[in-house]
Amino acid sequence: MSEPPVPAPAVAKRVPKSKPSSPSLDSACPECSRRDQDRSFITEQREINVEIKRVVEAILFAANRPMTCKQVQQVFPEIEQPELQEIQAACEAIKEDYRFRPVELKQVASGYRFQVRKELSRWVSRLFEEKPPKYSRALLETLAIIAYRQPATRGDIEDIRGVGVSSSIIHTLLEREWIRVVAHKEVPGRPALYGTTKQFLDYFNITSLNELPTLQEIQELDLSLDTTQQPMQVKSEEQETTEQVTQTAVGQFSETAEQGAEALG
Numbered sequence: 191m192s193e194p195p196v197p198a199p200a201v202a203k204r205v206p207k208s209k210p211s212s213p214s215l216d217s218a219c220p221e222c223s224r225r226d227q228d229r230s231f232i233t234e235q236r237e238i239n240v241e242i243k244r245v246v247e248a249i250l251f252a253a254n255r256p257m258t259c260k261q262v263q264q265v266f267p268e269i270e271q272p273e274l275q276e277i278q279a280a281c282e283a284i285k286e287d288y289r290f291r292p293v294e295l296k297q298v299a300s301g302y303r304f305q306v307r308k309e310l311s312r313w314v315s316r317l318f319e320e321k322p323p324k325y326s327r328a329l330l331e332t333l334a335i336i337a338y339r340q341p342a343t344r345g346d347i348e349d350i351r352g353v354g355v356s357s358s359i360i361h362t363l364l365e366r367e368w369i370r371v372v373a374h375k376e377v378p379g380r381p382a383l384y385g386t387t388k389q390f391l392d393y394f395n396i397t398s399l400n401e402l403p404t405l406q407e408i409q410e411l412d413l414s415l416d417t418t419q420q421p422m423q424v425k426s427e428e429q430e431t432t433e434q435v436t437q438t439a440v441g442q443f444s445e446t447a448e449q450g451a452e453a454l455g
């Protein structure tokens with residue numbers, strides 16, 4: 191009797207390995223969908239900022255005085271007021287837009303304002319019949335002494351200049367709001383102590399007293415000038431230092447005052 195056939199060993203079927211499906215961005219990176227949302231929010235926010243920028247530019251262009259970011263914010267309706275940071279960012283962007291234009295957005299002590307660039311002021315001044323005021327050397331010396339020595343009394347100014355200070359000069363500076371009485375010195379007679387104002391900084395196109403030339407810069411400039419004028423006699427080393435500042439600062443104040451008047455029209 192023949193033996194039954196031995197069954198062939200079962201061959202396991204090869205199941206093709208399926209390629210691992212790449213996980214979705216959402217499952218691989220839970221932050222991705224959130225980032226997409228953030229991107230859309232940023233895009234929307236940029237559009238909002240562009241509109242804020244347009245409004246801020248229009249407000250500053252129409253204003254007849256420098257305006258701070260807070261003052262610009264208050265022009266917006268209360269429910270639409272942007273954050274101060276947004277207005278500040280808009281102002282900086284506008285400054286950049288006007289960087290190569292004949293008109294600039296300038297930040298001065300009282301805020302931002304549009305003005306003609308200094309180098310073009312002499313051309314614009316031809317539009318106006320009224321010439322910028324000329325200031326006497328005595329007035330500019332008085333102003334320079336107050337700017338660098340403030341607070342200063344009238345007596346301090348007279349000691350440095352070596353001559354009396356006319357009441358009309360003090361009156362003119364007070365009237366123009368370039369100086370103000372900041373206190374009274376506690377000595378017999380309690381003389382007024384004078385200091386400069388924001389209007390002074392605005393007129394001379396600076397944001398703070400720190401932007402005034404330093405003593406070293408003035409001394410270097412003074413050495414480079416070919417001048418025949420003899421320095422005034424002074425009584426102390428401190429006064430001599432202030433005198434050097436005054437002599438050169440007067441010329442700078444005079445030139446800047448004329449350019450400022452022309453730029454602002």
